[in-house]
Amino acid sequence: MEPEPPQTKHIIMLPFMAQGHLIPFLELAHHILNHNPTFTITIVNTPLNIHYLRSATTNHPSPPTQLHLKPLPFNSSDHHLPPNSENTDGLPLTQIIKLFHASAALEQPFRKFIHDVVVSEKRNKVCIVSDIFMAWANDVAKSFNIFNYTFSTGGAYGTAAFCSIWLNLPHRSLSGGTHDEFSVPGFPESSRFSITQLHQFLRAADGKDEWSRFFQVQISLSLKSNGWLCNTVEEMEPLGLDVLRNYIKLPVWCIGPLIPFKMLKKNLGSDTGVIGPRSGKQPGIQPEHCIEWLDSRATGSVLYISFGSQNTIGESQMMELAKGLEETKRPFIWVIRPPIGFDLKGDFRAKWLPNGFKDRIGKQGLVVHNWAPQLEILCHRATGAFLSHCGWNSVMESLSQGVPIIGWPMAAEQGYNAKMLVEEMGVCEVLTRGVHSRITKEEVSRVINVVLDKSEGGKGEDMRKKASKLGDLIRASVEDNKGSSYRALDEFLTSAISGF
Numbered sequence: 001m002e003p004e005p006p007q008t009k010h011i012i013m014l015p016f017m018a019q020g021h022l023i024p025f026l027e028l029a030h031h032i033l034n035h036n037p038t039f040t041i042t043i044v045n046t047p048l049n050i051h052y053l054r055s056a057t058t059n060h061p062s063p064p065t066q067l068h069l070k071p072l073p074f075n076s077s078d079h080h081l082p083p084n085s086e087n088t089d090g091l092p093l094t095q096i097i098k099l100f101h102a103s104a105a106l107e108q109p110f111r112k113f114i115h116d117v118v119v120s121e122k123r124n125k126v127c128i129v130s131d132i133f134m135a136w137a138n139d140v141a142k143s144f145n146i147f148n149y150t151f152s153t154g155g156a157y158g159t160a161a162f163c164s165i166w167l168n169l170p171h172r173s174l175s176g177g178t179h180d181e182f183s184v185p186g187f188p189e190s191s192r193f194s195i196t197q198l199h200q201f202l203r204a205a206d207g208k209d210e211w212s213r214f215f216q217v218q219i220s221l222s223l224k225s226n227g228w229l230c231n232t233v234e235e236m237e238p239l240g241l242d243v244l245r246n247y248i249k250l251p252v253w254c255i256g257p258l259i260p261f262k263m264l265k266k267n268l269g270s271d272t273g274v275i276g277p278r279s280g281k282q283p284g285i286q287p288e289h290c291i292e293w294l295d296s297r298a299t300g301s302v303l304y305i306s307f308g309s310q311n312t313i314g315e316s317q318m319m320e321l322a323k324g325l326e327e328t329k330r331p332f333i334w335v336i337r338p339p340i341g342f343d344l345k346g347d348f349r350a351k352w353l354p355n356g357f358k359d360r361i362g363k364q365g366l367v368v369h370n371w372a373p374q375l376e377i378l379c380h381r382a383t384g385a386f387l388s389h390c391g392w393n394s395v396m397e398s399l400s401q402g403v404p405i406i407g408w409p410m411a412a413e414q415g416y417n418a419k420m421l422v423e424e425m426g427v428c429e430v431l432t433r434g435v436h437s438r439i440t441k442e443e444v445s446r447v448i449n450v451v452l453d454k455s456e457g458g459k460g461e462d463m464r465k466k467a468s469k470l471g472d473l474i475r476a477s478v479e480d481n482k483g484s485s486y487r488a489l490d491e492f493l494t495s496a497i498s499g500f
Helices: 019-035 047-058 093-120 137-143 156-168 210-222 238-248 287-295 315-328 357-361 374-379 392-400 414-425 441-452 459-476 484-498
Strands: 008-014 039-045 067-071 124-131 148-152 228-230 252-254 302-306 332-336 365-369 383-388 405-407 428-430
Touching: 008 019, 008 093, 008 484, 019 039, 019 047, 019 067, 019 124, 019 148, 019 392, 019 484, 039 047, 039 093, 047 067, 093 124, 093 137, 093 210, 124 137, 137 148, 137 210, 156 210, 156 238, 156 414, 228 238, 238 252, 238 414, 252 484, 287 332, 287 365, 287 374, 302 315, 302 374, 315 332, 315 357, 315 441, 357 365, 374 383, 374 392, 383 392, 383 441, 392 405, 392 414, 392 459, 405 414, 405 441, 414 428, 428 441, 428 459, 441 459
Parallel strands: 008 039, 008 124, 039 067, 124 148, 148 228, 228 252, 302 332, 302 383, 332 365, 383 405, 405 428
Antiparallel strands: none
16 A cells, blocks of 8 residues: 655635735745745635736746635626726725625635644645635634634734724714824724724724625624734834734734745846736736836935825816926936826826926836836836835835835725835835825925935935835844744744644
8 A cells, every 4th residue: 555645734815806905915935935845825716816916926936836716616707897807006096895794705615724724634734824804704714623823914003003993983082173092902092093094994994894795704803813913023013912912802824925035135227127016917018118217216326106006186286296206307207107087007198297307307207107127126226216005015025125215195995005014114105194184285395305305414314324224124024033033934834733
């Protein structure tokens, strides 16, 4: 009789259906397999998202053979969504909530897949790592008597604020008028939040609306997991981690930054090279051309502008931003999409920018449509600041390279991230908040000049020094055997093995 094959350790990952969640899960899988190649990892999701991940994996320099991608059946039309809408990318906010609720339709096919792995493949030892927004996986895990870990793709501060505010809706105690600040359960009284930092749907939430019904249920379920993973660095967010751990009463492992290892170094120019499209999407400019353009710029002189994979701004905001950029005469790279109210995947119209803008900026700036090689840009020595929506992936990519941030938070926990970047870290200047705020070219110009100013003793120089120190800290966290994130990943894997 032939001996039975040795048991394998199998981690099954379930990300939410958004680029800002899919890519960190994929990077976490790569980090785990680089750390301990004895694991097998399967990422499960809808067919279109698996296609994205497969494209991104193909671009990885050495895709691991232990990484598998499993599509689960999903038909967006069954949920009153447009055909092939399996991702937040390109969906308006009114449709995104439908996708959130539709994600629960994956529970039954996911349960069947876990059954096949646990029961049919008896030799496998299994645990689940699920997105905080897919927390029904905790019930699935318990029914098979296996461990489930919640993975928050955000930072500790933003995650803690997001969870506490949605579960408690503390802003509802505000009585109106000019006073708009409120305290948040779990946070010190000195860390008061502003109503302007909340997404428009959260401002209106009463616990019975469709947004509350989703987030309150999923966050509550996630508190039943065996521990949380957080895409941050232990030494980076002392207040946020203290609040998060005290609030959820579960182990929290800081395993960030979830960035390709080759990019975690200070770049002096084009030496880092190109890592390829991590999202499975092709950029609107060839990375090599972008790097060549940056090579011709002075160190720390370029402003990079991008609002993430699913955000854009209004027509009037776009016009004022363009005028302010032109007025500064500073070099920039602007990733641009059609404004709010138009098809984000449609053609860009010249009327959305000042007349003759592209001709006048000449060599001053690059206007890139839809997608840009963000990591390559942020890693380049010429990049001096990042005008960002403050999504956590962008924050980590920017700070890992010591690049300070100009904040324009728009949704999710972005307002809380910006608050922390300003108050706790001193590496951010907020330009405005929200997609309906009014900005002027004068304010755009002023903020850009403040952050890019290199005068000794100036605010911009101070922000750069603080960002540089954070970059050193982030890079040190992944050093073999001694970095805090390296050790945390080791501790998490030990915990996962103990649950097999």
